[in-house]
Amino acid sequence: MFLYLLTRCIKGAVRYNNEGLFNQSPDKRRLGTRPETMRQNIMAVSMLLRGKSVVTAHDFRDVLAAAEREDVIYMDPPYQGTSGERDSRYLAGLSFDDFVVTLDELNSRGLRYVISYDGRTGEKAHGEPLPTYLGLTHIELEAGRSTQATLLGRDEETVESLYLSPALATEIGEVPRTASRKQMAQPVLF
Numbered sequence: 482m483f484l485y486l487l488t489r490c491i492k493g494a495v496r497y498n499n500e501g502l503f504n505q506s507p508d509k510r511r512l513g514t515r516p517e518t519m520r521q522n523i524m525a526v527s528m529l530l531r532g533k534s535v536v537t538a539h540d541f542r543d544v545l546a547a548a549e550r551e552d553v554i555y556m557d558p559p560y561q562g563t564s565g566e567r568d569s570r571y572l573a574g575l576s577f578d579d580f581v582v583t584l585d586e587l588n589s590r591g592l593r594y595v596i597s598y599d600g601r602t603g604e605k606a607h608g609e610p611l612p613t614y615l616g617l618t619h620i621e622l623e624a625g626r627s628t629q630a631t632l633l634g635r636d637e638e639t640v641e642s643l644y645l646s647p648a649l650a651t652e653i654g655e656v657p658r659t660a661s662r663k664q665m666a667q668p669v670l671f
Contacts, residue, residue: 488513545587553649554587554594577609584615584646593649600624603637611644618650619643 486495490505498504514522537544541556548554558575587594599608600621611617624639645653 484519485513488519542583545583545592548587548590548592550591550593552592554592555597556594557597581612581615584611584617588615588647591648592646593652594646595649596644598642598644600639600641602639603635610642616647618645618647620645 483495486503486505487493489507491508494505495503496505541558545554558580584594584596596611596617598611599606601607610619620643622641622643624641
């Protein structure tokens, strides 16, 4: 049932109201995936990641403290503006400044990481960019038409930001700073 909700609701974001009832709208553009295809995809990803990944439910700082140089860390923290008092969709408390200090510490340890963090819709930037002194490679990923803008009657494109740590960027070599949805090239991480 959870997989069905993920494949059929807007943005693949399962949300519940204060009474614990599901309250995300269906995305009529997403027809979902046939169960047999979904099973094949899940099993293929499982085989790819088996022995190479760990899933935890700890504070991110504890997980990062245990990271080693052979690890590749993927972080998808709450976007700025979604974890404060006004918007309670995510746990409050991820301070931008604390996050930047943590990234600086990861850099000093030479760790490889990828961050999906903020971006823009049309000309509107979402959040403060990560500081240049971190030496991150910033890649903009064209994600297509904004669902939120569409719901508001606007036609705007979403561009997601992906950041590569200096250690990872050095290892995989030069990457394009902008990636179109139509591009097929992809850096190999495993």
